[in-house]
Amino acid sequence: MNYSYPMDSGWSTEEIIDVIKFFEFVEKAYEGKVQKEQFMGSYRRFKQIVPGKADEKRITDEFQENSGYSAYLVIKKAKEMTTDGYISIKV
Incomplete structure (x- = not known):
């Protein structure tokens, strides 16, 4: 991995960690496999941190x-x- 994760300066340390976990699950889906239940739990947390569609996109x-x-x-x-x-x- 030679890239950085998107961050928002308004996020707490806990929120940053949770967003990184979400993106790590995305990586796992491409590099192998990830359990749907774990991924969706991480996505729900991501949506709590980034509730707006425009910000999510x-x-x-x-x-x-x-x-x-x-x-x-x-x-x-x-x-x-x-x-x-x-x-x-x-892919």
Whole structure:
């Protein structure tokens, strides 16, 4: 990993850690697999920190620009799954 995570100066240390965990789950979905339940829990926490759609898009787009990994695709795949299981994005 040779990129940085998007941050907001208004976030607390705990919020920064939780946002980084969310992006780490996105990375795991691309680099292997991640359990849907864990990912969605992390995404729900991310949405508590970044509740606005515009801010979510800005932050996830910045992450994708830096990493090449689309949080949107992982979220979409997780929401489309009808059962618990593992999320894996194959490129």
